[in-house]
Amino acid sequence: MVQKSDEAPRRRGRPRSFDPAEVLGAASERFRTRGYAGTSLDDLVDATGLQRPSLYAAFGDKRAIYLATLDRTIERAGKGFDRLIAAGLPLRDSLQAMFRTVIDGYLTGETGPSGCIMVSTSAASAVDDAEIRERLAAFLKMEDDKIEQLLTAHGDPKAHAHARLATATIHSLSVRARAGASLEDLDALAAECVELIAG
Amino acid sequence: MVQKSDEAPRRRGRPRSFDPAEVLGAASERFRTRGYAGTSLDDLVDATGLQRPSLYAAFGDKRAIYLATLDRTIERAGKGFDRLIAAGLPLRDSLQAMFRTVIDGYLTGETGPSGCIMVSTSAASAVDDAEIRERLAAFLKMEDDKIEQLLTAHGDPKAHAHARLATATIHSLSVRARAGASLEDLDALAAECVELIAG
Numbered sequence: 001m002v003q004k005s006d007e008a009p010r011r012r013g014r015p016r017s018f019d020p021a022e023v024l025g026a027a028s029e030r031f032r033t034r035g036y037a038g039t040s041l042d043d044l045v046d047a048t049g050l051q052r053p054s055l056y057a058a059f060g061d062k063r064a065i066y067l068a069t070l071d072r073t074i075e076r077a078g079k080g081f082d083r084l085i086a087a088g089l090p091l092r093d094s095l096q097a098m099f100r101t102v103i104d105g106y107l108t109g110e111t112g113p114s115g116c117i118m119v120s121t122s123a124a125s126a127v128d129d130a131e132i133r134e135r136l137a138a139f140l141k142m143e144d145d146k147i148e149q150l151l152t153a154h155g156d157p158k159a160h161a162h163a164r165l166a167t168a169t170i171h172s173l174s175v176r177a178r179a180g181a182s183l184e185d186l187d188a189l190a191a192e193c194v195e196l197i198a199g
Numbered sequence: 200m201v202q203k204s205d206e207a208p209r210r211r212g213r214p215r216s217f218d219p220a221e222v223l224g225a226a227s228e229r230f231r232t233r234g235y236a237g238t239s240l241d242d243l244v245d246a247t248g249l250q251r252p253s254l255y256a257a258f259g260d261k262r263a264i265y266l267a268t269l270d271r272t273i274e275r276a277g278k279g280f281d282r283l284i285a286a287g288l289p290l291r292d293s294l295q296a297m298f299r300t301v302i303d304g305y306l307t308g309e310t311g312p313s314g315c316i317m318v319s320t321s322a323a324s325a326v327d328d329a330e331i332r333e334r335l336a337a338f339l340k341m342e343d344d345k346i347e348q349l350l351t352a353h354g355d356p357k358a359h360a361h362a363r364l365a366t367a368t369i370h371s372l373s374v375r376a377r378a379g380a381s382l383e384d385l386d387a388l389a390a391e392c393v394e395l396i397a398g
Binding site: 033034035036037038109111112113114115119120121123124125126127128133136137140161164165167168169171172173174175176178179180181188189192193196 | 232233234235236237308310311312313314318319320322323324325326327332335336339360363364366367368370371372373374375377378379380387388391392394395
């Protein structure tokens with residue numbers, strides 16, 4: 001199924017070329033909507049527009065695709081925090097920008113507000129799956145560490161504890177978004193956290 | 200399948216009597232471990248010791264059993280908060296007792312620390328399932344309201360905002376427990392929240 005060489009002759013039935021990053025993004029959105037166990041291979045075919053053999057050749061089975069979407073999320077979220085830290089905004093502005101990005105993202109979704117794929121889907125499969133659990137733990141550690149780094153750069157003497165409270169607020173925003181909370185309610189919770197840390 | 204009357208004659212093949220509350224508790228534990236989509240009917244047979252026809256007669260299909268476990272969780276957690284409020288402890292002791300109960304519960308599970316069935320499994324299915332989403336929203340509202348009631352009884356002028364931060368901390372404790380966080384880490388996060396509210 002896999003093309004062994006770039007020089008393999010073009011032939012009928014050969015899958016059209018596609019952008020792996022775009023396909024992974026589409027798969028990630030479907031997993032974010034329905035969770036790992038709730039997403040079928042047919043869902044992924046529907047979401048990505050690729051047939052099963054092409055998906056399998058490019059990424060492996062459903063579990064491999066899911067793990068790849070989690071790795072993608074950890075990397076992208078980490079880079080987002082790095083950009084925020086590099087921007088060097090005042091503390092309050094940094095925190096407000098962080099929560100703005102988080103909440104706006106959490107309110108998007110294929111069929112409704114879908115929060116965070118890690119917090120709200122990988123956690124559901126983490127108890128019995130060590131590889132998913134390790135990725136969830138890595139994501140939480142990344143969040144804690146990056147926010148602590150941001151707060152330390154601003155001389156917050158309680159950077160460690162405040163970072164964990166900010167992360168806790170982010171986790172709750174994901175759960176609340178999926179429960180149908182309003183933008184106003186999510187903003188109010190974020191504002192209270194900003195006030196506690198930067199007030 | 201269902202016995203229409205208590206006076207129906209006992210006959211061969213009639214399911215043995217069982218305690219519906221106990222069966223629902225066992226089903227709830229399996230759902231808490233594997234999530235709604237990740238739990239099969241065979242899992243429920245294994246967890247409860249009942250065969251499919253008995254489960255179906257008593258509770259309905261898998262979805263009906265799951266919704267019943269969520270209703271059970273909302274009711275039990277609500278009663279737990281009511282007992283805490285009725286105990287009339289000093290504010291700090293109340294919050295410490297609340298987090299002690301939450302963390303100890305979150306570290307239990309069939310195969311590992313499993314957190315909260317609502318926050319960490321129902322959220323995964325909430326986007327595309329209105330009935331699950333409504334129950335998750337009801338649970339979050341119950342948590343917010345009960346903790347606000349507790350704080351208001353202690354004259355906390357920021358009871359509304361503090362309650363939502365305490366709830367956020369509870370949500371994060373569930374995610375972190377499922378990610379394999381240590382008791383020490385969970386206790387540290389809870390202690391920071393107590394300090395912010397009662398310090």
